[in-house]
Amino acid sequence: MAAWRERSWWGWGWADSALDDDACRRLAETSLRPWLPIDGSLLPVPDDPVLPAPRLIPPSILREAFAADPVTRAAHTYGKAFRDVARALHGRLDNPPDLVCHPRTGHDVVAALDWAEAAGAAVVPYGGGTSVVGGVEYRGDTPWISLDLSRLNRVGEIDPVDRAVRVQAGVFGPALEQALAPHGLTLRHYPQSFEFSTVGGWLATRSAGHYATGPTRVDDFVEALRVITPQGPVESLRVPGSGAGPSTDRLFLGSEGTLGVIVEAWLRVTDRPARKASTSVAFPGYDQAVAAVRTILQAGLRPSNCRLLDPVEAMLNAGATDGRARLLLGFEGATTGLLADALTICADHGGVPSAPSAGGPSVAAAEVDSWRSSFLRAPYTRDALIRLGLVVETVETACPWSRFEALHAAVTAAAQAAAPARVAVVTCRLTHAYPDGPAPYFTVITPARRGAEVTIWDEIKAAVSEAITANGGTITHHHAVGRDHLPWLARQRDPLVTEVLRAAKRTLDPRGILNPGALLDP
């Protein structure tokens, strides 16, 4: 289990993996100055925080589960969005949890909810704390506790006949894969936050893994859930498929801690893939590359990797400097014929596979490796860019293919128009692709006036969210709703459905203690 002293309370991941001051300055000189007007000054890494005294006293029976020290409270104040890190760097910890509770058992969760109901405290469930949408941050006035589930960390039965695993909600990605590996099994679910996020967090937010197609959303792996609500536990039946009315699991998948605390799941696992094949393909234009991806999907091919990077993304993240878009293409399992079929489709759209280079790893392999390394390092680099005075954040959606071109143009234009001096780098990749549409993922980078970073981003985010909504995109494909997406979700979700969710919440959480302000206007 990760001890909190080792994790960064203000930024991403492990404290000792953050770029130090020298590394930040090198990044500025080598990668940023040619592009962006930055002065090279650095926001310092903050000292340990000083916080107001908690307004709650933990109950005696659960005393060992509660922490009240400032670093633990600070680490549970925000998620890990740009605006979270920027606020923490500026020492803005305006509404930290009064207490952090680390239950070790389902009984502890029941006791914590009972106590919080009686104490009038809000309860914000917390998995790995990697939310980028304000999902673990409380914005109300009442006292509140962060319910950190990371000590519910047991991997139970691993069933080799049914290919399923029983796992508690607080198990992190690496621990789950370590438990499965000796059996030759894998969940095969790798969100970018994999190392620092938990099974329960994935389920509560309907996370999507880095596989581009096929079973990538965690929903697909769920056999059954166990959820503790203020009204009692809820369990679903563990079966491979059922048509017995609306799905119980689907009620809680994506409920973001507002209806109950997911404490355990049965998940489907699979054999570790024996074979993999991957390459990268260069396209003269982005539109042609998009058409190739659409055709690949609609031909029934399901590449495990099918990430389309626009030319700037390709340069920044895959080291490709020829100004062309790159499609990173990979297959697992029975690979040979499928990759060849996909490359034929790419060629029809002007795509050229990167040639193997003599005497060393191929260009394609280098580009794929460069992308993977960049993908995993990206959040640490992001923190360095924030310290250097940049707004740097991502926005994601999904839309029908027929609406993608207009959505892409509108999002890019909206971000640039809302940026200071209208200067912003806006890149786009397709992270996931479906036969009926892509999931585009935009990165926005713009210089910010010190101290105004959060306001600037909030303005850009609002403009971009309007553009997404106006062009038929979902307000979130896989970052979840939290608090930041709620104003736009409230317009996309039918008002009667909102009323149904409110009715569900009244049924399961009549006093409204669970994550108030996420998913539903309190």
Place this chain on the structure above:
Amino acid sequence: MAAWRERSWWGWGWADSALDDDACRRLAETSLRPWLPIDGSLLPVPDDPVLPAPRLIPPSILREAFAADPVTRAAHTYGKAFRDVARALHGRLDNPPDLVCHPRTGHDVVAALDWAEAAGAAVVPYGGGTSVVGGVEYRGDTPWISLDLSRLNRVGEIDPVDRAVRVQAGVFGPALEQALAPHGLTLRHYPQSFEFSTVGGWLATRSAGHYATGPTRVDDFVEALRVITPQGPVESLRVPGSGAGPSTDRLFLGSEGTLGVIVEAWLRVTDRPARKASTSVAFPGYDQAVAAVRTILQAGLRPSNCRLLDPVEAMLNAGATDGRARLLLGFEGATTGLLADALTICADHGGVPSAPSAGGPSVAAAEVDSWRSSFLRAPYTRDALIRLGLVVETVETACPWSRFEALHAAVTAAAQAAAPARVAVVTCRLTHAYPDGPAPYFTVITPARRGAEVTIWDEIKAAVSEAITANGGTITHHHAVGRDHLPWLARQRDPLVTEVLRAAKRTLDPRGILNPGALLDP
């Protein structure tokens, strides 16, 4: 649109496709007498029914939409389960709808619901009327209308870029496929009821098609829904994927007309498959065949057909008389390597592909064709068997692989123990298979005392449902809940989830007019 005079009001499908008296007697002599103690007498096809006068007067503004003639009312009294046909043959139409309403537009649906609320009438949505679980039959005391959606029968935009179709709820399977065929597209969803069931019925009951693996449940094809509730319309956003909270579509999928009337959907469609390959494989024992199916699925293979017939099923439905189980195996699209891989796995478990016969269609092709023809004729044959005095009905479930052997034994024993004189033929096929478990489908045939058929079946059904529940199976994999499965669902569904569904119903249907008694105890 099918005019009701052409459809059988008492039995399956087209009236002129039913087996006539001579055909019934031939069936008895050639196929049944060697096996079962029947006397060969026939229940006559009933005359047109005489019904009590309706207790409702249709509103003047919708008068053209309403029918009150006895044949139309009789045809909407029941679904098409064994117990429905048996009751109709015996002239037991105890609680026919007072009126049948055929709305032509969404506005008509709104008007019908408004009128029914004011009139205190229950409203039972009706697609093609092929429910086998009491889903379209009202068992309450109040006046009621059957809301037949078959005139909401327009196929709207067919979007070739996004591979999607907008379709009204009352479109039948063949009409949808006919509209898609000129575009080279298909929904690829073929429940056994395909010819006589509607898109709206599939969605409301979470139907599964005859493809054995992969996207077989209609849920997988849904981009967006439009639903009319007594409180107003509900629409979901049309996107290829979303993580924006619990899925709106999943709330209505499987709601069986209790929360709203599904009037339209955007569905994902796909290219018609260019290549197909299929064969049949004989296994010395059923356990070995089950293990082969499990291994095929867990190896990542996704055959389009993977129906495993036990020896009696193989004889009755595929003409295989060697006492061996048969696996009907088919792939679509990129087929060659995959079928070879699957056959290798079968060989590891003792499976032998049926050899091609010289100078004619292969044995395998004959067995596959025999099965397909039997599959489509089965409901007509079933009606003939009922006229001959047999109880003949099917029961289906899904369970983890590790529980299948015990479930199979328990269901078989329970059906035989509950049958008259403990004599029943109980066969099993696997209709669908998942990496984590199969969906077994049992057929029960037993002679019945004239007039006692329904009581006898109800006793068998109760015993079998207990066996399923006790052995970890869902009470329904794809027949839905309706009224017949409700007592067992009430035990499998967590009571708090039942309360959430009740709260959803109160929100959308506060007077409780929609399909009372289905899915929820009224």
